[in-house]
Amino acid sequence: MTESQSVFFAEMALDLHAEPTTERTVDRIVAYAKIATNCDEAGIMLVHARNRIETAAATAKCVGDSHNLQIRHDEGPCLDALDNPGSIIANNTATDSRWPKWGPAVAELGIRSALCVGLETHDRRYGSLNLYSNTVNAFVADDLAVAEIFARHASVAFSAAHNEEGLQLAVDARKLIGQAQGILMERFNIDADRAFAVLRRFSQQHNVKLRDVAEQVVESRRLPSSSSARSEMAL
Structure with a gap:
């Protein structure tokens, strides 16, 4: 060369x-x-x-x-x-x-x-x-x-x-999930572990990515539907 x-x-x-x-x-x-x-x-x-x-x-x-x-x-x-x-x-x-x-x-x-x-x-x-x-x-x-x-x-x-972009997406997702946990904790008077469990359960049962569930919670200040929220909190 x-x-x-x-x-x-x-x-x-x-x-x-x-x-x-x-x-x-x-x-x-x-x-x-x-x-x-x-x-x-x-x-x-x-x-x-x-x-x-x-x-x-x-x-x-x-x-x-x-x-x-x-x-x-x-x-x-x-x-x-x-x-x-x-x-x-x-x-x-x-x-x-x-x-x-x-x-x-x-x-x-x-x-x-x-x-x-x-x-x-x-x-x-x-x-x-x-x-x-x-x-x-x-x-x-x-x-x-x-x-x-x-x-x-x-x-x-x-x-x-590619790795830096992936890491940034992961950081953004963690922030979003944390915000959604805070909203559920305040609304339903539950701790952080229970709030995360609610998000994860909704994600699995409705086949929606956890990040997308968190984004909906942050935007609407609730789970995607009131009936879903009641059923999730009852579990």
Whole structure:
């Protein structure tokens, strides 16, 4: 890696870590990817619970279309990068026999080469960083090396933003539940443990998240319905 590349990655890492949310982080990652690598467009696919896959960021509409074609046909380099360790290169999408449905379809969009790298840490695989080019054989060994280094930096930044966002949501939920407990304690003259038990029981019996129950209590100053409140307090 050259000195200028080292400076670029150092500045990029600082910028990515400064972003406050995962949404802002992924948008910045794809913007930096176009600068760092020999690609025309870039995007990120993320895997959520129960294998739900979505396009989290894209520098152009064709990127999202490429991702959607892979999901529709259940084949493509990005999906392969999600399922397997290592990176995937498509030198000519129109003729690559590995993806007979996705390849010709995405070539019609103008995408002729692809380079897909996993976004992952030691603890978790988040998705894939996907680089696209409008020319055949666009990516060479140097591009792959740069993309993999870039993806490691991006993975750490995304993980940090994801964890920080999750922690903030957890803190907010605890505050909300505490406020709801205080309201029930005052209204029904019960202690904190009993108030929490009422919230949890209502959550379980009505299949509503505890945080959502607490939010309703805080907003309405009571459980979601008077009849429910009476039945909960009778238990």
